[in-house]
Each structure stands twice: as C-alpha cells, then as structure tokens.
Amino acid sequence: MKVLVAMSGGVDSSMAAALLVEQGHDVTGVHLKMAATPSGLPGKGCCTLDDARDARRVADRLGIAFAVWDFSAAFAERVVDDFVSEYEAGRTPNPCVRCNERVKYAALLDRARAVGFDALATGHHVRLRRDDDGTAHLWRAADADKDQTYVLYMADQRQLVATLWPVGEYRKSSLRAMAAERGLLTAAKPDSSDICFIPDGDLAGFLRPRLGQRAGSFVGPDGLTLGGHDGAYRFTVGQRRGLGLSGRSQPLYVTAINGRQVHVGGRERLRCKRLLARGVSWIAGHPPITGHQPIAEHPLLAGIGLTAQVRYRGRPLRCEADIVGDVAQVRFPDEQPESVATGQAVVFYSGRECLGGGTITKSWPVT
Amino acid sequence: MLPYLEAEHGNPSSSHRAGRAARAAVEQAREQVATALGVAPLDVVFTSGGTESDNAAIKGTAWAARTAGRGNHLVTTAIEHHAVLETVQWLADHQGFELTVVPVQPDGVVDADRLLDAVHDDTVLVSVMAANNEIGTVQPLEVIGPALAGRRVPLHTDAVQAFGRTHLDVAGWSLSALSLSAHKINGPKGVGVWVQARDVPAQSLLHGGGQERGIRSGTFNTAGIVGCGAAVELAAQTMDVEVPRLRWLRDRLLSGLLAVDGVGLNGHAERRLPHNANVAVDSCNGEALLFALDMAGVAASAGSACQSGAAAASHVLSAIDAPADKAHLRLTCGRTTTQADIDTAVEVFGDCVKRLRDAGGGYL
Numbered sequence: 001m002k003v004l005v006a007m008s009g010g011v012d013s014s015m016a017a018a019l020l021v022e023q024g025h026d027v028t029g030v031h032l033k034m035a036a037t038p039s040g041l042p043g044k045g046c047c048t049l050d051d052a053r054d055a056r057r058v059a060d061r062l063g064i065a066f067a068v069w070d071f072s073a074a075f076a077e078r079v080v081d082d083f084v085s086e087y088e089a090g091r092t093p094n095p096c097v098r099c100n101e102r103v104k105y106a107a108l109l110d111r112a113r114a115v116g117f118d119a120l121a122t123g124h125h126v127r128l129r130r131d132d133d134g135t136a137h138l139w140r141a142a143d144a145d146k147d148q149t150y151v152l153y154m155a156d157q158r159q160l161v162a163t164l165w166p167v168g169e170y171r172k173s174s175l176r177a178m179a180a181e182r183g184l185l186t187a188a189k190p191d192s193s194d195i196c197f198i199p200d201g202d203l204a205g206f207l208r209p210r211l212g213q214r215a216g217s218f219v220g221p222d223g224l225t226l227g228g229h230d231g232a233y234r235f236t237v238g239q240r241r242g243l244g245l246s247g248r249s250q251p252l253y254v255t256a257i258n259g260r261q262v263h264v265g266g267r268e269r270l271r272c273k274r275l276l277a278r279g280v281s282w283i284a285g286h287p288p289i290t291g292h293q294p295i296a297e298h299p300l301l302a303g304i305g306l307t308a309q310v311r312y313r314g315r316p317l318r319c320e321a322d323i324v325g326d327v328a329q330v331r332f333p334d335e336q337p338e339s340v341a342t343g344q345a346v347v348f349y350s351g352r353e354c355l356g357g358g359t360i361t362k363s364w365p366v367t
Numbered sequence: 368m369l370p371y372l373e374a375e376h377g378n379p380s381s382s383h384r385a386g387r388a389a390r391a392a393v394e395q396a397r398e399q400v401a402t403a404l405g406v407a408p409l410d411v412v413f414t415s416g417g418t419e420s421d422n423a424a425i426k427g428t429a430w431a432a433r434t435a436g437r438g439n440h441l442v443t444t445a446i447e448h449h450a451v452l453e454t455v456q457w458l459a460d461h462q463g464f465e466l467t468v469v470p471v472q473p474d475g476v477v478d479a480d481r482l483l484d485a486v487h488d489d490t491v492l493v494s495v496m497a498a499n500n501e502i503g504t505v506q507p508l509e510v511i512g513p514a515l516a517g518r519r520v521p522l523h524t525d526a527v528q529a530f531g532r533t534h535l536d537v538a539g540w541s542l543s544a545l546s547l548s549a550h551k552i553n554g555p556k557g558v559g560v561w562v563q564a565r566d567v568p569a570q571s572l573l574h575g576g577g578q579e580r581g582i583r584s585g586t587f588n589t590a591g592i593v594g595c596g597a598a599v600e601l602a603a604q605t606m607d608v609e610v611p612r613l614r615w616l617r618d619r620l621l622s623g624l625l626a627v628d629g630v631g632l633n634g635h636a637e638r639r640l641p642h643n644a645n646v647a648v649d650s651c652n653g654e655a656l657l658f659a660l661d662m663a664g665v666a667a668s669a670g671s672a673c674q675s676g677a678a679a680a681s682h683v684l685s686a687i688d689a690p691a692d693k694a695h696l697r698l699t700c701g702r703t704t705t706q707a708d709i710d711t712a713v714e715v716f717g718d719c720v721k722r723l724r725d726a727g728g729g730y731l
Contacts, residue, residue: 033677069654070677111652114726115659115719 001118002026003164006104007058007066009051012123012167014058014186015175019166020121021062028117029059029066032108034075034099035197058184069111071103078102080197084210087233090257091343094312095195096151105152105159113162121164124148125172126354128165136160138283138354143171150312153347153357154281207233216260218245220252221269232257238270238339253339255365271366272340273332275310280328280358287323288348288355307349310337310360316349328358336366368555368597371590379587380578389589396596400560403603404537404545412561412579413592417527419572420546420561421450421494423583424523427569428492428544429458432521435568438489440465444477444506445686446499450546451525452682455494465489475504475634475687479511486520492543493522497529501683501697502634503643505533512540521567527551527559531602532610532640543567547599549591553702554598558591609702614641616700616709621646623713624698627720633689642700651723653694654678659719660696665712667698 005017007029020027031052052068059066079098086093104122112120125141125148136157141147155163167175172191179187194201211233218226226245229235235243239254245264253270256263282288288306307316308330317337322329330346340363347357371392377385379393394408401408414420425441433439441455445468452468459466467485471477477495486493493515498505508524515522521543526535531552537545544567547560563569563582575584602609621644624630629649648656653669657678660667669678684695698712 067658068677069658110726111655111658114723115655116662116722 002116003028003119003121004112004117005029005121006108006123007031007055008123008192009054009058009186009189010123010192011176011179011184011186011189012125012172013055014123014184015170015179016121016123016164016166017058017062017064018179018182018184020164021064023166027062027064029055029062029064031055031066031068032104033068033070033072034079034103035072054186054189058186061182061184069108071107074103074107075099075197083195084207086343087207088211088214090232090259092236092257092341093343094151094345095197096312097154097345100151101154105155105163109159109162117162119162119164121166123167124152124165125168126152126165127168128160128163134161135284136163139168140349140352140354141168146172149349149354150309150314150345150347150357153283153345153354155283156281157283157285160283204231204234207231214260216262218243219261219263221255221263221265226252226264229262232260232262235262236339237341256363257342265365268367269365270338271336272310272338272363273336273366275330275340275346275363276361277328277330277346277358278326278361280323280326280356282356283354284356288350305350306355308332309347309349310340311344319348321348326358368590368594371593375589377589379589380576389587392593393587393589396592399596399600400547403599404535404562406537406562407565409580410562410564412563412583413587413595414559414561414583415557415588416550416559417448417525417546417548418450418559420548420559421448421523421525422454423561423572424544424546424563424569425451425454425492425494426458426572427563427582428521428523428567429462429464430570431568432491433464434570438491439463440467440487440489440491442467442469442482442485442490442493444468444482444495445470446475446477446502446504446683447494447496448500448525448527449682451494451496471504471686473687474638475499475502475683476638477506477511479507479514482511483514486515486518490520493520495522495524497524497526497535498533498640499634499683500528501681502645502687503528503640504634505529505638505640507638508540508542509536512536512542516541528640530599531606532613532642534606537562544569549595549598552598552602555591555594558588558595560595560599610641613700613704616704616706617642617644619706620644620698620700620709620712623709624716626713627717630720633684633687633695643697644699645695645697647689648694648696648720651694651720653696655723656694656696656719659723660712660715663715663719665698665715667696669695669697 003020003025005027007013007017017027017029056066079095082098083093083095109120125146127139129137129139138149140149176187198206214231216232217228220226235254237254240251245252250266252264253267254262255265255269305318308319309316317332318334320331342360344360345357346360348355377389379390397408397411400411441464443455455466458464469482469485495506495511512522523544524542525546527546527548530547543564545562549558550556569582571582573584578584624646631647633645633647657667657669689695
C-alpha cells in the first residue's frame with residue numbers, strides 16, 4: 001500500500017514509519033506545520049524547526065520520501081480558535097480531540113487520499129482490529145499508560161478503512177529500544193506533554209492576551225458570592241490552589257464554571273453522579289444500545305458492561321447510558337468520577353474496546 | 368571539473384607548477400564567462416553562488432558610494448529574489464540606508480517610468496532582476512539601463528534566472544554589476560559569478576588574501592569555477608537552438624494547462640522567459656496539487672521553501688495580487704525535457720486537479 005505517515009519528529013511516529021517500511025509498504029513521511037511561525041527554539045513543544053529536522057533525518061535514515069505540509073491555517077481556525085472560545089465560554093476543551101477530529105482525520109486524511117495514498121498512519125498508541133467483514137474496531141494500546149483511544153473516539157468506519165496505527169501493538173520502552181536498534185536519532189527523545197501550542201505549559205499566560213480581563217465572581221454551594229476573580233479561564237474544575245479563598249473552615253474546590261461564575265464547594269461536590277454529552281459518535285457507526293435498553297440484554301455489553309472515561313488519563317468507570325440520537329445521558333452507579341469538566345470528552349469502552357464518545361455539556365454532582 | 372577534484376590539487380594563488388596549472392584553469396573559466404557576457408575578464412569575480420553575488424554587489428556598491436559621499440538611497444522592485452530584497456532591507460534596517468521598493472504591475476513587469484521616478488540625487492544603486500525566478504517576467508532593462516546611465520546611477524541586475532534563456536546586453540544596458548549562479552544553467556552548485564564593472568567601486572564583504580581584485584578574498588574553488596565556466600560557455604553557445612526549443616515546449620505546456628477549467632496565467636504572456644509557465648488554479652490547494660503531481664512524476668514548485676520545509680507564501684505572487692485562495696504552480700522546461708514529458712505533464716495535471724476538486728478544495 002501507498003502509506004503516508006504523519007511524522008512529528010518524536011519516537012512514536014518515527015517507529016510507525018520504520019515498522020511500515022519493514023512491513024513492505026510504500027511509505028512517505030509528512031511533517032505537519034501546525035504553528036504559523038515555528039518557534040525555532042530547541043527542544044520545546046511541537047512544530048519547532050528541531051522537530052521538523054528530526055522527522056526529516058529519520059525519513060532520510062529510512063530512505064523514504066518526505067514533505068512538510070502547512071496546516072497552520074486549519075489548525076489555527078479549527079483547533080486554537082476553538083480552544084480559546086471554549087475557555088471563553090467556561091468550558092475545558094481538549095485540543096488533541098479537536099485536532100484529530102478536524103485536522104488530522106479530516107483535512108490531512110482527505111488530502112492524503114486525494115493525492116493518491118491508500119492509507120494514513122500516525123504514531124498514536126491505539127490498536128486497530130478488523131473483522132472478517134472489514135468492520136474496524138478501536139482497541140486500547142498494548143501500553144496502557146500510553147493509550148490514546150480517548151483522543152480518537154470520534155473515528156468512524158470511513159476514516160478507519162484508510163488508517164494504520166502500527167505502534168499501538170508495542171510498549172513504549174520496546175519502541176525506544178527498537179528505534180535505537182535502527183539508529184533513529186529520536187530513540188531517546190523525551191515524550192511530548194502538555195498542549196503543543198503552549199510549549200511552556202502556561203495556560204493562563206496563553207489565554208490572558210487573547211481573552212483579557214473578564215472579572216467574575218466565586219459562588220459558594222449556597223449561592224452566595226464569596227469573592228471576585230479576573231477571569232474564569234484561569235480555573236479548571238477540581239482546582240483547589242490559587243483561588244485566593246483561604247481562611248475557610250473546609251478547603252474549597254472549583255466544582256463548576258458557568259460563564260463568568262466560578263462555583264466552589266467542598267470536595268464531596270466534585271463527585272459526578274450523572275452527565276450529559278452531545279455530539280456523541282460511535283466507531284461502529286451506531287450505538288451499542290439505544291433509549292433505555294438495559295445493558296444486561298445487549299449482546300456485546302452483557303457480562304462485560306459499559307464503562308466511561310471522562311479525562312485523558314482517567315480511569316474507566318462502570319456506567320449506564322441512555323442514548324438518543326447524538327445525545328447521551330450517563331450515570332455512574334458504583335464509583336463516581338471526580339472533577340468532571342464540561343468541554344472534555346466522555347469516552348465509552350467495553351473492556352479494552354473503545355466504542356465512541358462525545359463532548360460533556362453538563363454534569364450533576366452527587367450531593 | 369573532475370581533474371581538479373581527483374588529481375590537480377594546486378592552489379591557483381600559489382606560484383609553483385601545480386598552482387600555475389590551477390590558476391590557468393580559473394583564468395580560462397573567467398574568459399569563458401567574460402566572452403559569454405561581453406565583458407572584460409577583469410570584471411568577472413567568482414563567488415559561492417547567486418546569493419553571495421547579490422550581497423557583494425549591493426552591499427559593496429552601497430558602502431563604497433556612501434563612503435565617497437555620493438548618497439545613501441537604494442531602489443529595487445517588489446519581486447526581486449530574497450537574496451536582493453533581504454540584503455537591501457538589512458542595509459535599511461541596520462545601516463541607515465534609505466530604501467524604495469517599487470511595486471510591479473499586475474502582469475509582473477515593473478513600470479520603468481515609475482522606477483525611474485523613484486531615483487533621486489541621493490540614489491547610489493538600483494537593483495532590478497533581468498527576469499523573475501517564479502513568474503518568469505522579463506524586466507525592461509533596455510529602458511531602465513540607458514536612462515540610469517544618463518543620470519550616472521549604477522544598475523545591478525540579478526540575472527540568475529535569465530542567463531542562457533534570454534539575451535543580456537551588459538553594455539547596452541550599462542550594467543554596473545550582475546549576478547549569476549552556475550547551478551541554474553546545469554553547472555555545479557556552490558559557485559557563481561559577480562560581474563562588477565571596475566569603474567564602479569565596491570567594498571569587500573570578505574577580507575583576507577586579496578584575491579579577485581581585492582574585492583573577494585578566499586581560496587579559489589577551482590573545480591567549481593571550472594565547471595561554472597564550462598556551463599556558462601555551453602549555455603551561451605546553445606542559446607540560439609535551446610531558446611526556441613524551450614519556447615515551443617513551454618507554449619505546448621501552457622496551452623495544455625490553460626485548457627483546464629479555472630486555470631489562468633500568472634505574469635506577462637510575452638515578456639517572460641521561454642521555459643517558464645506559472646499558472647493559478649481555482650478551487651485547489653497548492654500544496655496538495657504539488658504533492659499529487661510529484662507522486663505522479665511531475666516536479667513543479669510553488670513559492671519558495673521556508674525553514675521548516677513547508678512552502679512559504681510567495682512575495683512575488685503577493686506583489687502581483689495573485690489570489691491567495693488559488694493554487695499557484697510553476698512548471699519549467701529544461702535541457703532534458705521532451706515533448707512526451709510535456710504531454711504527460713498536461714495529462715497528469717488535468718487528472719490531479721480534477722481529483723482534488725472532486726475531494727473538495729479548501730484546506731485539502
């Protein structure tokens with residue numbers, strides 16, 4: 001197959017390219033320019049000149065063609081602008097989800113196919129399983145600590161037909177060793193973390209010039225105003241430090257953000273018994289259950305059960321779901337998740353299989 | 368070139384026998400270049416390429432003129448190569464020179480009157496390329512040159528693209544300086560020519576052993592220079608045959624490209640280099656089209672590559688107000704291009720444009 005591999009300049013996508021070459025594919029590497037102006041600073045973030053160069057040197061080493069594609073306009077418009085306006089609206093967006101949904105598995109995949117590639121590969125830690133009838137299933141990575149199904153829940157069958165994820169079958173430590181054996185200069189490169197377009201990790205510093213002063217108030221559990229703040233975007237649900245509300249009888253946490261109002265309360269109010277998600281999609285193309293169908297009666301879920309995960313590194317928790325169209329109401333009967341933020345994704349699993357997910361639009365505390 | 372890479376290791380600046388042989392080879396190359404351009408051999412200086420030649424000619428002339436108290440104003444056009452634009456901009460930003468960048472007309476040709484109007488008593492150098500590297504437009508040096516000569520203002524031209532593809536009249540245009548690059552005429556990379564008329568003083572960029580009339584120190588790149596001389600001579604000798612052949616192929620290519628719906632020409636139709644086609648394609652992403660063509664075996668280009676390797680927006684296309692939402696593509700014919708290549712390119716172009724449009728333009 002003619003395969004296009006998105007190469008960030010990290011070890012995972014380097015090994016994705018290497019594995020595909022070894023599997024006999026006709027491989028071309030592409031580095032995506034996402035930032036409008038690469039910082040040129042060594043070592044930090046994504047899309048730096050160092051990363052582009054590392055990707056190119058790995059491609060040279062593997063003897064594959066290589067190009068740099070500029071998706072900075074699409075990235076700015078579909079990911080960064082959305083990120084800022086979500087914070088403006090008091091939500092906590094997940095830019096990796098949006099990037100996969102709106103850039104990598106939209107513009108990039110479409111372009112790859114239009115210019116003549118059979119498939120697009122990335123270095124994501126997820127596994128793809130295909131039934132005899134060709135139906136694709138998304139499975140958690142072999143390395144559970146690195147699993148990235150959470151940010152790929154929106155994949156659909158049309159996309160998965162043309163997708164390869166070769167590194168999900170390996171543990172990260174093995175991938176590093178394999179990269180070193182192959183002489184790839186990215187073998188020991190540190191894992192990327194944080195948000196790629198905020199390389200210094202200073203979220204408030206990134207948002208402040210874009211959103212400015214937006215004075216609002218802290219609201220206690222009883223509805224009383226406890227003080228003021230200069231921008232709700234500085235806070236996330238579950239946050240305790242830096243609220244400037246010391247001297248209370250019990251520690252206060254951010255329990256919800258509603259426009260400019262930051263709701264605070266005791267830790268017990270962080271637990272979520274129920275949430276609402278919109279834009280829900282299913283990898284199979286249809287929900288595993290509809291309406292109020294009891295999970296016990298569902299052929300796939302009976303005995304295994306449905307779980308839901310509400311943050312990237314969160315634990316999947318057993319849940320019940322009512323699904324109507326692309327809206328899902330999710331309840332957590334056993335253990336409840338803490339600090340559920342609107343704007344994040346709720347992703348559904350059955351065992352190790354990722355079934356789909358949506359964006360959390362509302363959550364209700366236990367008490 | 369090979370003898371000077373494999374066996375002849377003499378330094379042309381040395382007086383021993385090996386050095387003398389190398390010097391003779393360098394001087395022969397100098398004469399080949401001088402003959403091809405119709406200048407005196409002593410006007411010819413070898414450099415590391417077009418970029419160095421542009422820097423040396425512009426900075427050298429500007430500095431010397433200011434030292435002599437002749438003024439500090441520079442004039443150039445908006446579609447010059449970066450080697451010229453970045454150089455004059457640096458002189459303006461860091462050295463206090465006054466700079467006028469004259470826009471071009473929508474057809475990519477500078478209005479000679481407008482350029483000449485920008486010249487005043489303080490102007491120490493005008494730099495206008497002979498022909499543009501992206502859209503191939505040939506500038507009216509036959510008007511600008513004599514007019515500047517009458518006002519005793521030196522004129523530099525970047526002829527990197529033009530040489531071997533259109534006639535250069537160094538004397539008739541009263542050029543004070545000219546830049547060439549060997550690799551643009553199938554010569555080796557990393558060697559170029561800087562013609563600097565001896566009656567127009569230039570200060571040196573590179574100080575050292577005083578080679579090249581003292582204005583370009585540094586050990587001669589013997590093999591490169593020999594290759595450059597041969598490439599220049601060959602290009603000049605074959606021009607009469609090669610130019611009509613390239614024009615015929617290019618016209619065939621262009622008529623094929625323009626036959627596709629929503630494809631238009633960038634740059635003047637006649638005042639352009641014979642091997643250059645540059646088209647604007649509606650409802651298509653340039654990067655994707657370029658890549659699709661490449662996969663199908665057709666090498667094209669769009670703008671210049673930025674540091675990361677992505678295609679940067681072209682200042683030339685901006686200068687002619689080319690719409691940013693179209694794909695802009697440069698296709699050129701060369702020494703080895705055949706009619707069959709052209710026909711294949713036209714067919715592949717039509718297929719790729721259709722495929723991308725079917726998939727949906729935009730960011731694609």
